[in-house]
Amino acid sequence: MATFGMEEEYAILDPMTLAPRDEAPAVYRALRVERGESRNIQREFLLSQLERPTPVCETAEAALADLIGFRRRLRDAATSVGVIAASTGTYPLVANPIVLTDKSRYHRVLDEYRHVAKEYFYGGLHVHVGIDDRESGVRAMNALRVWMPVIAALAANSPLWKGEDTGFSSYRIIQLQRWATRGTPPAFVDADDYDRRSARIVGVGGTFDDALIAWNIRLSRKFPTIEVRVGDAQLEAWHSVLVALLIRALVSTALAEEKPADPLHPELIDSALWLAARDGISHRLxxxxxxxxEVSRTVVDALLQHTAAALAAEGDAERVTEWIDRLFAEGTGADRQRAAYSAGGLPALAALMRGALAPE
Known part of the structure; x- marks a missing residue:
C-alpha cells in the first residue's frame, strides 16, 4: 500500500467582510502555544496564509482524523485572534497593497513576478504519494498527465475573485497559468530526462530556483514522493481526502500497468484542463x-473503473464511491460557494466557510 500525505493552504480572513487579514503570525502563535500544534505549520507567501502538511498516512481513516483534528484547532485559534480560517482556492476579496511574509525569497518572487505576484491570493491542495524511486515517479507522472483535468474538475473550489462570480469553477487554475512554469508537464523519457529538462528551466524568467517549477505534477525535491498540485484547497476535510485517495489510486494503477494507454496530445490536455477549470463537474469533460x-459523470466513472483494482487493494473503493456520489449530489466546493454567495452574499459565504472548515 502506497503512503500519502497532503499539504493544505488556508486563508486568514476577516469574519465579516472576508477581506484578507494579515494575522497568520498570531494564528500561528495561538496554534503553537495554546494548542500544542507541531512545528510543521508553515508561514506562506502572504501574511494572510498558513500551510500545514499532514503526517505520512496509510489509510483514509488516519488522514481524515488528522485533518479534522487540525482544522478544529485551527478554527479555535483563528477565533481567538478575531479572524476566520478558510480553505478555498481563491480569496473572495484581495488586498492592495499585498503584504508579504518577510522572507528574502518571497521578496524576490515579488520582484521577479511583479503584478502577477501581487494577485497571489490562492490556496491549493498538494497531494504526495510515496514512490520507490524517481524512475517510478516519472512513469507515474507520464500516466497521470491525462487525468489532471478530471482531478481539477472534482477539486474545483475557487469561483469568486475580487467580490465577483467569475463563471469559473477553478479560477485559481486560470490565474496560475500566468506563472512561468505551470500547467501539466511534458512527458519524460526517464528520471535523467526529467532532471535535465528541469535544470534548463531554472534561471529563465521568474523560475529562479527549482521550487518554482510548479507543474501540476512533479517529483518532490525533499521526499521520495510524486506531488500533484492541480487541486484547489477544499472546503471540507473529506473532500481533501477523496482527492488524495484518487491520486494515490492513479499512481498505484500507473505503476502496475505494463503498458500505459496512448497519451493525449499536450494541447488537448491543456484545453481539457481549461474546460475543467471553467465547468467543474457540471457539464462535460x-x-x-x-x-x-463526455458527460462529466461518465468520465468520473471511467476514472473509478480505471483505478478499481487499486482502490479495492487499498480498502478505499466503497468510501470513494460514496464520496463521489455525495459530490455529484451536493456539488463541488465551487458550486457550494457560488450558491451561498448568490443566496446571501458575503455573510452567507462566511457562514459556509466557517462551518465547512470543521463541521461538528
Missing amino acids: VHPFTGEL
Whole structure:
C-alpha cells in the first residue's frame, strides 16, 4: 500500500467582510502555544496564509482524523485572534497593497513576478504519494498527465475573485497559468530526462530556483514522493481526502500497468484542463482515453473503473464511491460557494466557510 500525505493552504480572513487579514503570525502563535500544534505549520507567501502538511498516512481513516483534528484547532485559534480560517482556492476579496511574509525569497518572487505576484491570493491542495524511486515517479507522472483535468474538475473550489462570480469553477487554475512554469508537464523519457529538462528551466524568467517549477505534477525535491498540485484547497476535510485517495489510486494503477494507454496530445490536455477549470463537474469533460467530450459523470466513472483494482487493494473503493456520489449530489466546493454567495452574499459565504472548515 502506497503512503500519502497532503499539504493544505488556508486563508486568514476577516469574519465579516472576508477581506484578507494579515494575522497568520498570531494564528500561528495561538496554534503553537495554546494548542500544542507541531512545528510543521508553515508561514506562506502572504501574511494572510498558513500551510500545514499532514503526517505520512496509510489509510483514509488516519488522514481524515488528522485533518479534522487540525482544522478544529485551527478554527479555535483563528477565533481567538478575531479572524476566520478558510480553505478555498481563491480569496473572495484581495488586498492592495499585498503584504508579504518577510522572507528574502518571497521578496524576490515579488520582484521577479511583479503584478502577477501581487494577485497571489490562492490556496491549493498538494497531494504526495510515496514512490520507490524517481524512475517510478516519472512513469507515474507520464500516466497521470491525462487525468489532471478530471482531478481539477472534482477539486474545483475557487469561483469568486475580487467580490465577483467569475463563471469559473477553478479560477485559481486560470490565474496560475500566468506563472512561468505551470500547467501539466511534458512527458519524460526517464528520471535523467526529467532532471535535465528541469535544470534548463531554472534561471529563465521568474523560475529562479527549482521550487518554482510548479507543474501540476512533479517529483518532490525533499521526499521520495510524486506531488500533484492541480487541486484547489477544499472546503471540507473529506473532500481533501477523496482527492488524495484518487491520486494515490492513479499512481498505484500507473505503476502496475505494463503498458500505459496512448497519451493525449499536450494541447488537448491543456484545453481539457481549461474546460475543467471553467465547468467543474457540471457539464462535460474530455475522456482521457478517447479525447472525446463526455458527460462529466461518465468520465468520473471511467476514472473509478480505471483505478478499481487499486482502490479495492487499498480498502478505499466503497468510501470513494460514496464520496463521489455525495459530490455529484451536493456539488463541488465551487458550486457550494457560488450558491451561498448568490443566496446571501458575503455573510452567507462566511457562514459556509466557517462551518465547512470543521463541521461538528
